Amino acid sequence: MKKLLISCAALFALVLTGACKNASAAPAEGDGNPVIEAIMNxxxxxxxxxxxxxxxxxxxxxxxxxxxxxxxxxxxxxxxxVDDAKYINDLSEIYKKANPRMVENDPNFKNMFRNAPAFIAVAAPENQFSAIDCGLLGENIMLAAYSLGLGTCCMAGPVMFMNTNPQAAPFLKKLDFPEGYRLLYVIGIGYPDESPEPRPRDLSKIKFVD
Ligand SMILES: Cc1cc2nc3c(=O)[nH]c(=O)nc-3n(C[C@H](O)[C@H](O)[C@H](O)COP(=O)(O)O)c2cc1C
Structure with missing residues (x-):
């Protein structure tokens, strides 16, 4: 009987492991590890x-x-x-005129930085590594922000607009990036007013190579 129980428990564990292998799974709490907790949440x-x-x-x-x-x-x-409300609102007005549908479809629209009261813009010169460097920089920012009780959203949408819309040009200029640098992404940042559910992750992207 004991053997049977152990076998059943082992089978159950196996099924569970299998079921979770490719699942997005609710993120782990981090078991008290604050870095893992921040990454997962x-x-x-x-x-x-x-x-x-x-x-x-x-x-x-x-x-x-x-x-x-x-x-x-x-x-x-x-x-x-940038934490200047006038900058954010004035630029968002131009964005609204250029993208009326985006605004109509978003009843919660406050500004083009996903409603954040501030944003951090990251630019780099074009070279082999700069996009990688800046990606790592961005995640550091977002995890640090999370650890301080702040919410963030990395965004490329506003960047396309800022890099191409002639009316947005003075706003881009105000960011005063060095010659040859291009705006890559922005991170909206502020105190969160929502707790979104995790978006699924595909764990089958990870494979050990034997
Ligand atoms: C390069 C990049 C560009 C993104 N652009 C936008 C964007 O323009 N607007 C937006 O709302 N979210 C944007 N996101 C956020 C992603 O939608 C989000 O990270 C993804 O859905 C996973 O959700 P999670 O960050 O809550 O885990 C972007 C994220 C990255 C890394």
Whole structure:
């Protein structure tokens, strides 16, 4: 009987493992490991409280960004923090006129940075590694922000607009990126006003090579 019970338990465990192998699974809590907890529970946030983020925190998360690993420590990036409501609202007005459908389809639209009260813009010169460097920088920023109780959303949508719309050009210029640098992405940041469900991940993308 004992043997049978053990076999049943083993079979159940096997089925569970199999079932979870490719599943998106609810993220683990991290078992007390704060880094894993942050990685597993960070979500893209698109609703924010009306509370301004203190500049010390914005500075702190940006500094965490530039401590990311980067090729040859060349630090081929430029980081700009914008928390000026007028800048965000004026640019969003232009965005709204250029993309009326996007706004009509989003009843919660407040601004083009997914409603965040501030954003961090990241630019780099075009070279072999800069996109990789900047990607690592961005995740550092988002995890640091999460650890401080802030929500973030990495975005490419506003970037296409800012890089191409002539009316947005003065706003891009104001970011004062060095010559030859191109805006790659922005990260909306603020105090979260939602707790989104995790978006599924495909664990079959991971394979051991024997
Ligand atoms: C390069 C990049 C571009 C993205 N662009 C947008 C965007 O324009 N608008 C948006 O709402 N979310 C954008 N996202 C956020 C993704 O939709 C989000 O990270 C993804 O759905 C997974 O959800 P999670 O971050 O909550 O795990 C972008 C993310 C990345 C990394």
């Amino acid at each position: 960070r979500r893209a946030i698109r609703a924010y409280k009306d509370t301004a983020v203190p500049r010390e925190l914005l500075q702190q998360v940006a500094e965490c960004g530039v401590w990311a690993p980067n090729a040859m420590n060349a630090q081929n990036w430029a980081v700009r923090i």
